Amino acid sequence: MEQRRTLCGRDRHRLRWPIHRQRGRQSVTDEGIACSFTPDPDGEGGETSTTTATWTNRDPSLFIEVYALLGTDLVFRNTIAGTNTEVTVRNTTPEHQVALEFFTNVNGDCYGSPLFACGPTAPPTNSYIQGMCNGVGTGPQITSAVFFLNFLFLGGAEPPCMKACDSNGDGNGDLSDGVYVLAYLFLGGPPPSLWVDGDGDLVPDPTCTPAAAEDDCKASHEACR
Numbered sequence: 054m055e056q057r058r059t060l061c062g063r064d065r066h067r068l069r070w071p072i073h074r075q076r077g078r079q080s081v082t083d084e085g086i087a088c089s090f091t092p093d094p095d096g097e098g099g100e101t102s103t104t105t106a107t108w109t110n111r112d113p114s115l116f117i118e119v120y121a122l123l124g125t126d127l128v129f130r131n132t133i134a135g136t137n138t139e140v141t142v143r144n145t146t147p148e149h150q151v152a153l154e155f156f157t158n159v160n161g162d163c164y165g166s167p168l169f170a171c172g173p174t175a176p177p178t179n180s181y182i183q184g185m186c187n188g189v190g191t192g193p194q195i196t197s198a199v200f201f202l203n204f205l206f207l208g209g210a211e212p213p214c215m216k217a218c219d220s221n222g223d224g225n226g227d228l229s230d231g232v233y234v235l236a237y238l239f240l241g242g243p244p245p246s247l248w249v250d251g252d253g254d255l256v257p258d259p260t261c262t263p264a265a266a267e268d269d270c271k272a273s274h275e276a277c278r
């Protein structure tokens with residue numbers, strides 16, 4: 054065993070991909086790799102931010118090489134024992150992926166696996182229909198305008214997706230948004246600006262819009278799930 058380890062260690066750079074990457078250890082992890090990102094605790098730059106990768110390891114390798122991957126920029130970080138199922142890579146950003154290459158000997162020759170890479174899991178994107186402040190149904194009704202006015206002035210329930218209550222799209226949520234919805238419903242006023250004409254009849258339809266991070270959208274609207 055020791056002799057084979059030495060062989061793999063000695064030859065691994067010469068035998069690095071593309072020579073052997075598509076052979077050998079194609080399925081060393083049972084369920085792929087999962088990653089999570091931990092930002093710098095003091096929030097002042099990324100010196101101590103980390104990305105941790107975990108995986109199952111049903112067939113331990115001789116060793117595993119660990120890389121940080123940013124776009125197409127692959128940077129070697131370190132080599133860890135083949136029995137590991139977790140590694141933490143430092144000085145990463147949320148955009149970084151951790152890439153692993155598993156090495157072993159096959160018939161006395163050293164093989165590296167294809168790269169297994171993962172990035173932090175993006176939070177799910179909530180979607181909303183602009184103008185539908187209460188998030189119920191498929192388009193604004195008088196109840197959604199009343200819901201927003203209740204929230205603004207009477208301490209009513211918080212909207213599931215605050216951005217949706219900005220019916221006229223001016224960036225503020227206020228009384229004019231309730232008026233805008235009522236004008237749309239009863240006076241032939243324009244629909245909310247984020248609606249698009251989904252069926253081609255030249256009339257904008259209630260449209261699910263993915264919320265941006267700053268949109269304060271805690272849950273998807275019922276019709277957008």
Ligand SMILES: [Ca+2]
Nearest residue numbers: 219223225230
């Ligand atoms: Ca508004």
Ligand SMILES: [Ca+2]
Nearest residue numbers: 250252254256
């Ligand atoms: Ca339409």
